[in-house]
Structures are given as C-alpha cells and as structure tokens.
Amino acid sequence: MSKQERDPLTGQLTTGHEWDGIKELRTPIPNWWLITFVVTWVFAIGYLVLYPSFATTKDYARGLLGWSSTKELAEATGRARDQQSAWRTQLLATPLEKIEANEELRRFAMAGGQAAFNENCAGCHGVGAGGQIGQFPSLIDDDWLWGGKVTDIHATIRHGIRDGGDETRLSAMPAFGEILKPEEIAATADFVLSLSDRSRDATRASLPGAALYETNCAACHGAKGEGSRDGGAPRLDDAIWLYGSSREAVIRQVADPKMGQMPAWQSRLDEATIRMLTVYVHTLGGGEK
Amino acid sequence: MATTAVIDTVSQRRPARLPIPQTVRGRYRTIKTAIAWALLAFYFITPWLRWDRGPSLPDQAVLFDLPGRRLFVLGLEFWPQDLPIAVGALVLGAFALFGATALAGRVWCGFTCPQTVWTDLFFTVERFCERLFGKGTLLSRIAKPIAQIALAVLTAFGFAAFFNDAPSLPSALVTGAAPLGAYLAIGILSLTTWLFAAYAKERICLHMCPWPRFQAALLDKDSLVVTYQRWRGEPRGKKKAALRLELNDLTALIREAASFEAGRGDCIDCMRCVNVCPTGVDIRDGLQMGCIGCGLCVDACNEVMAKIERPAGLIRFDVEGSDRAGSLKQEAVRLLRPKTLLYAMLCLFAFGSMAVGITRMESVLLDVEPQRNPPFVQLSDGSVRNDFSFRLAHRLPHLDRVVIRAEGLAGASLRFATGETGQETVALAMPGNRRISDRLFITAAPGQAPSGRASIRVIVTDAESGATLGEVETYFWGPAR
Incomplete structure (x- = not known):
C-alpha cells in the first residue's frame, strides 16, 4: 500500500x-x-x-x-534629561533677567515652562493662566499682587504665598466685620469702589467712607488705593478685582476677607524648572521689565 | 491504474533569457539609447543646477526642502498646501501615459520607465565588464558586482541630492554631518536599486509591476505594438546557403527546390529576436504581457533580414492583427481617434488647471488665531486685551519688514510677546527663514472694548511698499456689559 x-x-x-x-x-x-x-x-x-x-x-x-518597560521608560527619560542638562546648566548659570534676551534659552525655558505650568499650575490658574475671578489671580494681566518682574515672580513661585515658610509671601487683612459697624463697612466699600473711577477723583473726598478708609485702610492700601507690593496689599484703584467688583463682593471682602494661598514650589520642583516657569509666566503678557 | 491528465505547466515556461541579452544596432536601439541618456542626465545633473534666490534661500534649482516643508523648482516655491497642483501633475502624467499607450503601445515601458532605463544601464555595464575582462573570468566576476554596487550607490546619492544641497552633500556624508534621512535614503535606495536593476531586472516587469496587467484595457486595434508578421514568417526553417555551382548535382537541386516548395517562411529561426530581448520573450508567440515594446527585436530581425536579403519588417511596430493582413508595409497610424482626442483634451485640461493653480498660488500665509483661554484679559487701567497666536510665512522675493494693524476696534494698540510694541500698528522684522510665529496682544483702550464679541480685521502690509500682504477676519472679545 x-x-x-x-x-x-x-x-x-x-x-x-x-x-x-x-x-x-x-x-x-x-x-x-x-x-x-x-x-x-x-x-x-x-x-x-x-x-x-x-x-x-x-x-x-x-x-x-x-x-522591563518601566526600566526602559526610566532610561529614556534619563537620556532626555541628559540631553537637556546643558540647557539646564545654562539656565541656572544665567541671571534671571538675562534669560529672555537669549533667544534659544528663552525658547527652551518657554517650552519647559509651559509643560511644567500645565502640570503644576493650571489646576488653579487655568491652562491659559487666566485665573478665576473670586478664586485665583490671572497671570496674564498687568496687575501683580507681589510684583511682576522676573525676580518677583521667581520668589513667589519658590516660596509661595501664606505657605508658612520663612520667606513666604505673607500679608493678612483684618476682618473688619468685627471692628466696624455694617453701615460703616458699606460706606467704606462705596469709597473703595470709587477709587478706580477716574471721573470721581474730585468728588471722592466728600464721600462718607473717605474718613473710614483713611483710618482703617490707607496704611496698607495707600491713600489713593495704589496698594503696596512689598506688603502684599492689592491695588484698589484699578479695574482688576480678584474677589469680584460688585458692591456685595467688596463689602464681603472688607468684612471677612478671603486671602488666597499658594504652595511654595522650591521643595517640589527643581530650580531649573522653577526658572522655566518664571520665564513662561513672565512672557504670558503681563511681565514687567 | 487510471491514466491521469496532467497540465504540464513546467514545459510551457519560457526558457530563461540569456544572462545578458545580446547587443543590437538599429533604429530603436538608437532611440532607446538617446532617451536613456537624456533621462539619466536629467536625474543625475538636475540637483547640481543652481538658481539664485537671494542670500537667505538655497540656490539649488530643484530642491525638496523636507525640514522646511517646501519645494523649490527654479523660480517657484511650493508649500504643502499647494498639493492640489501636484494632483494636477499626476493627472496630467496619467492621461499622457494613457494617450501614449493608445497611440504607440507600451512606449513608456520600452523606453522611459526607470526600471527599463536602469536595467539597460546595468546590462551595458555588465557587458562592458565582460568585454574588458573576458566572459566568466574571475576578474569579471569580481568587477561586475563592484560596478553594480557602485552604480546603485551613485543612483541613491543622485536621489538624496534632490533633498539636500548637492555640492556639499558628499563631504557632509563622509564627515557624518549629513542628516540621518540622507543616510537612510541612500542605504535603502542603494539596496532597492541593486535589487531591482542588478538582481531582479525583467522579473519586476513580469511579476511585480501592475502596469503590464492593464495594458489590455488601454490598447486597441489602432495602437502600435511589436508584431511578428506570421503570414510571411511561417513556417520557420534554416536558411541554407546555395551550393557552389560546380558542386550542384541534379538531386541536390531537386532537394533544394523541393524544400522551398515545402514552403519555408522568412523566419530562419535564428533566435536573434529572443536573444536581444531584455525580458527574454519570444515575440513570435504574439503580443504578450512580457513584451515591453522596446523594439530591440525589430532591430535584430531587420539586421538578419538584410543579411539574408529579404525585405525588412518581419518583426515590426504595427497594429495588432496586421500579422494576418499580408502587407509588407506598416499601416498608417490613425492619430486622430475619439480615444486619443479625449486623452489629449484631458491632458490639456489637467495642464491648464495646473498652470492656473501655479499662477494663483498664495505668496503669503497669514494665520491669526484667537487664544480663547481666557477669551479676554482685563487690565488694571480698564483696558481689555485679547491674545492671538500670530503666524506669518511668505515666499516673496523680497520682504524685510511688515506692519500689522487691526481694523474695527477704535484705539487699539498692538504688541508682540517677544517683539516690538506699537500703538495702532506694530512692525515686525521678517527673519531669513521667512516665517515667524509669536503671540500678538491687541488691547482696546478703556471703555472701547466691545460688549461681547466684535469682528476685527488684522491686516499685514509691507513696510516698504505699503502693499497689503494679507488680512484675517477674527473676533475681539470684551466683558459683557
């Protein structure tokens, strides 16, 4: 077969x-x-x-x-960090004010800064850094509570605001609800609201709140509401109202002020990243020279 | 045991062509050589031609600038958005190919296809090696692959030269300064050139290329193809030289006469037509897919016909079916047929669209995109700012500085994040690479910002001539009142 x-x-x-x-x-x-x-x-x-x-x-x-894929990822990120190390070194060696003048360094800082911003800052300040009225300040306008120069921004990011460290940005406003009577607070609020209205420059002094403001507020916020960045007292004569520009919002803020907090980032981010963030925030539109 | 019918596919297979086809002289060989030289010259010389475009631009006449995403062809610069023009070129090429095929058969395959041109070139070089060192000698066996590889690398280099600055490319390649893509392209193309032109040769046409497959749809009874004039060729027989007269005896004469009477045709079965064929087909079997229509067998047969003093044209370019017509002369080609006219019109249309497309190419690309997070920024003096991402690229021969202004917003002031600050207008120096991207801040003076949304136009003009280069209609947002 x-x-x-x-x-x-x-x-x-x-x-x-x-x-x-x-x-x-x-x-x-x-x-x-x-x-x-x-x-x-x-x-x-x-x-x-x-x-x-x-x-x-x-x-x-x-x-x-x-x-293992984890190990491979670690190696890849390590390589990427090595490739960046020259830039990071240069970033650390260059004085803060001079970083932006160096075209290539600025691009590097802005690219890294944007990534770090979206990861760490956008949660409060928003992806576009526009902030949120009543909550978190905008970083792209020209109003700075603690200063808008690169050195100011750098210090704010490093040490945070009201975060407990030795060098943290610290200011506190008394709750006038316990000091003044409600009608006095309302009068003060009316006066504060008039500070940003240029048409009332001449008549403002006759308002009933003028004397109250002079006694209670002017020491920090200035006689004309110009504020003080050193003391962290916000300007009251501009069009930007972090906690709202309505009469109710101002009364509330005088009676029982909200005071925002920002963590100190020096313990969470390395200095090069903080510098990148500084440059990024500074170039968003409101940076001061 | 039952008998089995077997379809013997093996013996139907053509005998393989000679390792290197024989050379031949004649009309079509001359045409083929001339076209091959012209095409090779075009391929290898074009990247070396220069074209002055000013100081900041490459001076290579034809350059595919991949990193810059642009293509320079003489005075023209193409951008990715000009791709429809390339579509026009492809359509034009396709219809020209169809038209040529309808008129003259597979002239593309026979004369101009890169596979044909390069195979022909490699055959020539291989023949040269054999002539120089002797057929089958050790030297020629060493020289041939060296020559093949050298040609393949040269071809790949020629390709890479279209994508890089040709004069500086050789030294860049040697020093390792050339882009990775150049090395990759040269590596891959060397390999494929060697594979296609040195190793596979006609196998590409016979087994891989789709083009022969749809010949049947494109040829008609009026298309020229290589024909074997069967009516005068068959039956084939050996040409016998006549005996010397004094040697002739009656029986020999009778035998000879009888053999002629038996009816030998003009084909003496010398196999020259097969031996010169680059794809190794036997055209006497009739029109077939393997025939690339190069006409080398026509030359070969005419040579032989001249030697045996018979009229030329036993194998000739003629229309299909002419082998039964019994005419010594080729029929006149009917040029004007509905099909060829249609192809000509389509070619004209494609060419026209391309020409119109090229004349209407935008020289300036302007993009002003609002940043909508947040939609507007309240500034401390009461003014309102909108942020835009601003991109400008141009391909004008000359542009140093542009002026940007916004219309539709009273008292607007403009500023760039990294550039200059202006009031109603802001100027911007155009860098050498002729493209710029930045954040554009447009600010409405206090009280001038619209409530909600307002249409504005961002207009870019040449600072020198004042000519408007481009304008974009976009929106400006203000706080709702």
Whole structure:
C-alpha cells in the first residue's frame, strides 16, 4: 500500500498512498516555508526565555535579559534629561533677567515652562493662566499682587504665598466685620469702589467712607488705593478685582476677607524648572521689565 | 491504474533569457539609447543646477526642502498646501501615459520607465565588464558586482541630492554631518536599486509591476505594438546557403527546390529576436504581457533580414492583427481617434488647471488665531486685551519688514510677546527663514472694548511698499456689559 513510486507523466514521486487507484503526487511544502516555520519556533522559544513572557502564581517570569518597560521608560527619560542638562546648566548659570534676551534659552525655558505650568499650575490658574475671578489671580494681566518682574515672580513661585515658610509671601487683612459697624463697612466699600473711577477723583473726598478708609485702610492700601507690593496689599484703584467688583463682593471682602494661598514650589520642583516657569509666566503678557 | 491528465505547466515556461541579452544596432536601439541618456542626465545633473534666490534661500534649482516643508523648482516655491497642483501633475502624467499607450503601445515601458532605463544601464555595464575582462573570468566576476554596487550607490546619492544641497552633500556624508534621512535614503535606495536593476531586472516587469496587467484595457486595434508578421514568417526553417555551382548535382537541386516548395517562411529561426530581448520573450508567440515594446527585436530581425536579403519588417511596430493582413508595409497610424482626442483634451485640461493653480498660488500665509483661554484679559487701567497666536510665512522675493494693524476696534494698540510694541500698528522684522510665529496682544483702550464679541480685521502690509500682504477676519472679545 505504501510504496513510493515515480509518476510516469510528471516524473515526480508519489506519496505512496493509493485510494481506488488514485495516487497523490508528493509535493512537500517548500524548504523556505519549512525553515521559516522552524525559525519562528526558535524565535518564540528564545523570546520566552529572554523576555518577560508568562505569569507565575505570585509574580511573572522575568526573562534572562531582565528587560522591563518601566526600566526602559526610566532610561529614556534619563537620556532626555541628559540631553537637556546643558540647557539646564545654562539656565541656572544665567541671571534671571538675562534669560529672555537669549533667544534659544528663552525658547527652551518657554517650552519647559509651559509643560511644567500645565502640570503644576493650571489646576488653579487655568491652562491659559487666566485665573478665576473670586478664586485665583490671572497671570496674564498687568496687575501683580507681589510684583511682576522676573525676580518677583521667581520668589513667589519658590516660596509661595501664606505657605508658612520663612520667606513666604505673607500679608493678612483684618476682618473688619468685627471692628466696624455694617453701615460703616458699606460706606467704606462705596469709597473703595470709587477709587478706580477716574471721573470721581474730585468728588471722592466728600464721600462718607473717605474718613473710614483713611483710618482703617490707607496704611496698607495707600491713600489713593495704589496698594503696596512689598506688603502684599492689592491695588484698589484699578479695574482688576480678584474677589469680584460688585458692591456685595467688596463689602464681603472688607468684612471677612478671603486671602488666597499658594504652595511654595522650591521643595517640589527643581530650580531649573522653577526658572522655566518664571520665564513662561513672565512672557504670558503681563511681565514687567 | 487510471491514466491521469496532467497540465504540464513546467514545459510551457519560457526558457530563461540569456544572462545578458545580446547587443543590437538599429533604429530603436538608437532611440532607446538617446532617451536613456537624456533621462539619466536629467536625474543625475538636475540637483547640481543652481538658481539664485537671494542670500537667505538655497540656490539649488530643484530642491525638496523636507525640514522646511517646501519645494523649490527654479523660480517657484511650493508649500504643502499647494498639493492640489501636484494632483494636477499626476493627472496630467496619467492621461499622457494613457494617450501614449493608445497611440504607440507600451512606449513608456520600452523606453522611459526607470526600471527599463536602469536595467539597460546595468546590462551595458555588465557587458562592458565582460568585454574588458573576458566572459566568466574571475576578474569579471569580481568587477561586475563592484560596478553594480557602485552604480546603485551613485543612483541613491543622485536621489538624496534632490533633498539636500548637492555640492556639499558628499563631504557632509563622509564627515557624518549629513542628516540621518540622507543616510537612510541612500542605504535603502542603494539596496532597492541593486535589487531591482542588478538582481531582479525583467522579473519586476513580469511579476511585480501592475502596469503590464492593464495594458489590455488601454490598447486597441489602432495602437502600435511589436508584431511578428506570421503570414510571411511561417513556417520557420534554416536558411541554407546555395551550393557552389560546380558542386550542384541534379538531386541536390531537386532537394533544394523541393524544400522551398515545402514552403519555408522568412523566419530562419535564428533566435536573434529572443536573444536581444531584455525580458527574454519570444515575440513570435504574439503580443504578450512580457513584451515591453522596446523594439530591440525589430532591430535584430531587420539586421538578419538584410543579411539574408529579404525585405525588412518581419518583426515590426504595427497594429495588432496586421500579422494576418499580408502587407509588407506598416499601416498608417490613425492619430486622430475619439480615444486619443479625449486623452489629449484631458491632458490639456489637467495642464491648464495646473498652470492656473501655479499662477494663483498664495505668496503669503497669514494665520491669526484667537487664544480663547481666557477669551479676554482685563487690565488694571480698564483696558481689555485679547491674545492671538500670530503666524506669518511668505515666499516673496523680497520682504524685510511688515506692519500689522487691526481694523474695527477704535484705539487699539498692538504688541508682540517677544517683539516690538506699537500703538495702532506694530512692525515686525521678517527673519531669513521667512516665517515667524509669536503671540500678538491687541488691547482696546478703556471703555472701547466691545460688549461681547466684535469682528476685527488684522491686516499685514509691507513696510516698504505699503502693499497689503494679507488680512484675517477674527473676533475681539470684551466683558459683557
């Protein structure tokens, strides 16, 4: 039954099997196919041994090469950091005021600053750094509670605001709800609201709140409401009202002031990143020279 | 045991062509050589041509500037958004190809296809090696692959030269200063050139290329193809030289006469037509997919016909079916047919659209995009600022400085984050790379900001000539009152 013979018509060998007189030509799979098949097996076994391949009851087979994607990521980020190290060194060596004058350094700082901003700052100040009225100050306007020069911004980011450290930006406003009577607070608020209205410059002094302001507020906020950045007293004569510009909002702020907080970032971010953030915030539109 | 009918596919297979086809002289060989030289010269010389575009731009006549995303062709500069023009060029190429095929068969395959040109070039070089060192000698066996690889690398370099500054590319490649893409392109193209032109040769046409496959749809009874004039060629027989007269005896004469009477055709089965064929087909089997229509067999056969003093044209360019017509002369080609006229019109249309597209290309690209987070910024003096991302690129021959102004907003002042500050207008120096992107701040004076949204137009003019380069309609937002 199983006798290989040569087919007379084609000259090929038969498989040796015969069914009802029908024979099958022996047409083995091509060698290249067979070899490829074997190679896939060799590859698969090699992969199984060298790389993490299957789970064990408590762990997984780590493979002889000890490769892991986490390690690979760490190496890649390490390489990226190495590539940046020259720029970071230059960033640390350059005086803050001179970083922006260096075109390439500025681009590097702005790219890194934007990434760091979106990661760390956008949560409060917003992705566009527009802040939120009643909550967080805008960083792209020209009003700065603690100064808008690069050195000021740098110090604010490093030490934070009312965050407890030695050098943190610290100011506090008394809650006048416990000091003044409600009608006195309302009169003070009316006077404060008039400070930013240029048309009332001449008549403002006759307002009933003028004397109250002079006694209670002018020491910090200035006689004309010009504020004080050193003391962290906001300007009252401008159009920007962090906690709202309605009469109610101002009365509330006088009676029981909100005072925002910002963490000190020096313990969370490295100095180069803080400098990048500084440059980024400074170039958003409100930076001062 | 039952008998089995076997379709023998093996013996139907053509015998492989000679390792290197024989050379031939003649009309079509001359045309083919001339076209090949012209195309090779175009390919290798074009990147070296110079074109003065001023100091800050590359002076290469044809340059694909991939990092800059632009293409320079003589006085023209193309940007990615000009891609429809490339579509026009492709459509034009396609219809020109169809038209040429309808007229003269596979002239593209036979004369101009890069595969044909490069295969021909490699054949020539391989023949040269054999002539120089002798066929099959050790020297020629060493010289051939060296020549092939050198040609392949040269070809790949020629390609890379279109994408880089050609004169400085060789030294950049040697010193390692060339971009990675240049090395990759040269590596890959060397490999494929060697693979296609030195190793695969006609196998590309026979087994890989789709173009021969739809020939049937493009050829008609009026298209020129290479034909074997069966009516005068068959049956084939050996040409016998006539015996010297004094040696002739009656039986020999009778035998000879009888053999002629038996009816030998003009084809003496010398196989010259097969031996010169770059794809190794036997044209006497009729029109077939393997025939690239190069006409070398026409030259070969005419040579032989001249030697045996028979009229030329046993194999000739003619319309399909002419092998049964019994005419020694080729039929006149009907140039004006509905099909060719249609292709000509379509070509004209594609060319016209391309020409119109090129004349209407925008020279200035202006993009002023509002930054909507936040929509506006309240400033301390009561003015309101809107921030825009501003992008400007141009391909004018000369532009040093532009002036930007905003219309539709009374008392607007403009400023760039890193550039200059202005009142109603702000000027900006255009750098050498002719593109700039910055943050543009537009500020409405106190009380001038719109309540909600207002349409404004940002207009960019040339500081020198005052000509308007571009304007963008956008919005300015103010606090709702």
